[in-house]
Amino acid sequence: MTQHDMVTAADAVAALATIGDLAMGQPPGHSVRVAQLAGHVAEADGAAPDAIVTARLVALLRWSGSTATAPGFAALLGDDVAGRGAMLARMLPAGHRLTFANALPLARVHCEVAGDIARRLGLPFAVEEALRHLFEHANGNGLPARLHGDAVPAAVFHAALAGDLDVLTRAHGLPAALRVIGRLAGRKYPAHLVKNMVPHARDWLDTVDDAALLAVPGGDVPLALVADVLELKLPWLAGHARRVAAVARDAAALSGLPAAVQRCLERAALLHGAGRAAVPCMVWNRPGLLRKAEREQVRHVPYWTVRLADRVPALADEAHLAAHAYERLDGSGYFRGLTAQALTPAHRLLAAAAAWTALRSPRPWRAPYEPAAATALLAAQAGRFDRRAVEAVIAAAARLPATGRAGPLSEREADVLRRIGTGDSLANVARALRISTGAVRTHLDTIYGTLGCATRPAAMLKALALGLI
CATH class of the missing domain: 1.10.10.10 (Winged helix-like DNA-binding domain superfamily/Winged helix DNA-binding domain)
Incomplete structure (x- = not known):
């Protein structure tokens, strides 16, 4: 990646929060709402200003490890997106397979990844520490380390109570939510937090803004981190967005596009798959033809991607460009079904780069296509892909250095x-x-x-x- 890959920590957190919401079956803006509620819970708990900030950041990033556990939840629940949405709302059907024993390894993965993300973002250690103990309970029956009472970072409880208040109220209404939370008082979170929260719950819920931009400390970080976290959902996809970005950037340079367009295209390529988080693993892993409902889910991927523009205004141009990765010249693409007249050179290059990179990469159901075969496949779809864009992409791909150095490993x-x-x-x-x-x-x-x-x-x-x- 290049220097163009850098974004502020605040923008990266906002993007990761949105992807986490989609992965957990929550509406965009859920984590922003919970962050504000967690700040209220912490303030009512008498927390110092820095501890209130910690609670908000933990709430924003608490689902940042959810893509890493999607395959495990898919194995347990079938639909990892809807299943986890039901889990948060305490609406899993009777007979579900989720138990403490099989949740433990998933909790360990989630917490390690979330903690590592906080470290990569340069956030305060208190945020990282809380994310590494995200599912601990006040009574010691939580995960991953079964910590008890004061051994659990306070921000864990602040974020957990805020999250339950938001999800359960949306699913069941406030009175029912408060009854469930009351039963969890002293078990999942300290009873005094619930006592402090109850008189203010309605006012807090009425005043939170799911479009708020919350302050995040830290400097610039690689936008590629967002793509890497997203691709943990599908292990066979690892590094895909990075490869698309490199090919698209160099193809744009070969095509003589302005430097600003090259920059936007590289960054859009890193984001072009963001909407995949909203689609269950079982859809992506199906080797044959998709069912009609599954095809519709896939067609919504660029819609969810462009929603990043609402959540991360600084990346609005990139999100809008990214949402054109699956459009085709003949109108057969998605989600808008645009035709050639509406597709700019940047749109066409992104579509060709994404298609070429996918063909040249292995998938669980097939080996990677050799360059000649991939070229022939794209050439056979001349009515769907721009010929010049395809030629530029192939030329750019041929110039890229081999990836996969050993580094600190043998x-x-x-x-x-x-x-x-x-x-x-x-x-x-x-x-x-x-x-x-x-x-x-x-x-x-x-x-x-x-x-x-x-x-x-x-x-x-x-x-x-x-x-x-």
Whole structure:
């Protein structure tokens, strides 16, 4: 990535909060509302100003690890998006498979990733610490470490109570929400927080603004972090947005587009898949033809992507451009179904770059297309893709340096991480590398130790940042 990739920490947090809301089956703006409510809860608790800020930041980022756990929740609940929405609203159907035992590894992944994100954003340590203990309970029966009472960072309780107030009120109405929260007092969060909150609940809910822009400390951070976090939802997609961005940027330069357009195109490519968070894993992982309802969900991906413009005004131009990644010259694309007359050179380059990169990348149901085959496939769709844009993309892709350097890992360790990180099983990796599954596990232990990680998604985030994937 280039210097054009940098955004403020505030913009990155706003984008991550929106993606987290979509992944958890919540409306955009949910985390912003909860952040304001968490500030009220903390203030009523007598928290100092910096602790109030911490509560707000924890609430904004509490779902930043949700893409990393989407595959696990998909296995347990089927639909990871609607299922988690029902879970938050305490509306999971009888007989669901979610238990303490199978939630524990997911909580560990979520908390490690969320904590690492806070560190990458340069946020205060108190925010990182709270995110690493996000699901702890006052009575010691929470996750991931079963901390008890004062051992739990106060911001965890402030954000949890605020989140329940927002979700349960929306799902059941305020009186029912307060009854549920009352039953959880002393168990999930300290009873005194609930006592302080109840008299003000209606006023707090009436005054929060889900379009508010909240202050976030920190300097500039890579926009690629947002893309990397999003792609944890589908391990086989790791690094896709980075590759599309590199190809689109260089194709724009070869096409003679102005520097400002090149910059916007690179950043839009990093965001073009943001709306995928709203679509269940089972849709993305289906190898055959999608059902009608599933096709409609996929067609809404660019709609959810462009909604980032509302949540992150500083990235509005990029979000609007990103939402054209799946438009086609003949009007067969989505979500607007635009035709050639409405598609600018930047739109056409982004569409070609996304399609070319997807064809050249492996998927669970197929191997990557060789360059000649990918070229032929795009050429056969001349009525859908712009010929000059395709030619520029192919030329740009040929000039890009090979990715996947070993960095702090050995070549073998880097290879193991690339394969495991993008979804291969231990057995498949062992077979491909002609080693035992025990040797693969040993390599993973070494990889995690070298990268300072405990879970695959956290290792993937660090590997992408280091250029190992």
